[in-house]
C-alpha cells in the first residue's frame with residue numbers, strides 16, 4: 697500500500713482506489729461469495745446480534761444453526777480498526793457464515809427488513825463496506841476475492857470506476873460530504 701497525504705475524516709485514502717475499476721460486474725451484483733468465510737465484528741456488533749438472537753432464529757433455515765453459542769468464534773483479537781481496538785469473528789457453519797441462509801442472503805439483513813428496521817441495522821460494518829476495507833486506518837480495496845468473484849474483482853484500468861461502483865460502501869464509511877470530497881480527490885488524481 698502506498699503512503700500518501702490524502703485524508704478524509706481522519707482516514708488515509710489509498711490512492712490505488714483511484715486507479716481501479718470493475719469490468720463485468722460490481723458489488724451491486726453480490727452473490728454472497730464474500731460471506732463464505734464469515735466476518736470480523738466489533739464486540740458491540742456481536743453484543744447487539746446476541747441481544748436480538750430470538751429475532752434472527754425466526755429467519756434461519758435448516759442449513760443454519762440455532763445454537764447461538766457457536767455463532768461467533770469467541771476468540772477476542774486486538775485490531776486497531778475497530779472502535780474499542782478489539783474484535784471477534786462470526787463462525788463458519790455448513791461452509792458459510794452462520795448468518796447466511798441457503799438462498800445466500802444474510803439473515804441479519806433479512807430480519808431487519810422484515811421487522812421494519814433499516815436494512816443495515818444489525819449487519820456488521822465490514823459486511824456493508826466490502827470490498828472496501830479500512831486497514832491500519834487506511835481506506836482501500838480488499839482483494840480477497842480478486843479473480844474469484846467478478847462482483848469483487850477490481851483491477852487497474854484506464855477507465856477507473858471503483859469510487860462510483862462502491863458508492864454505497866464508501867458512503868457508509870465517509871458519509872455524503874466525505875464521499876463528495878473523495879470524488880473531488882479522484883478527479884484531481886486524473887489531472
Ligand code: SF4
Nearest residue numbers: 731793795796802823
Ligand atoms: S454477517 Fe451476513 S453479510 Fe456478513 S458475512 Fe455473515 S452472512 Fe455475510
